[in-house]
Amino acid sequence: MMLFYIIVVVAVLVWKGYYATLRAMNTYRQDRKNHDSLREYLLGNGATQWQSLQPFYLHAAQRALQPMFKQWQLWLALLLLGIVVVLLR
Numbered sequence: 001m002m003l004f005y006i007i008v009v010v011a012v013l014v015w016k017g018y019y020a021t022l023r024a025m026n027t028y029r030q031d032r033k034n035h036d037s038l039r040e041y042l043l044g045n046g047a048t049q050w051q052s053l054q055p056f057y058l059h060a061a062q063r064a065l066q067p068m069f070k071q072w073q074l075w076l077a078l079l080l081l082g083i084v085v086v087l088l089r
Helices: 003-032 034-044 049-070 072-088
Strands: none
Touching: 003 034, 003 049, 003 072, 034 049
16 A cells, blocks of 8 residues: 555656646746747846746746646545555554
C-alpha cells in the first residue's frame, strides 16, 4: 500500500511538473516575441544579458507555478491519503 501511494504521489508530481514546464516555456517564448523591445531597451541602458532576460524568466515562473499553488485541495488530499497510509501500516 505504501509503495502504491508513493507511485501515485510521484506520478502526480511529474504530471504537474511537466505541464508547469510547458506553460513556462510557452509563456517565455510568447513574452520574448511580444515584448522583445523591452529587452533591447534594457540592454541599451547598460543592463547585462541576465538582467535583460530576468523579467521574462520571472513572469514565466510565476505563470507556471501559480496554478499549482491554487490547487490546494489536491495537495491536501494527497497529504491526508499519506497520513492514512502511514497509520494503516
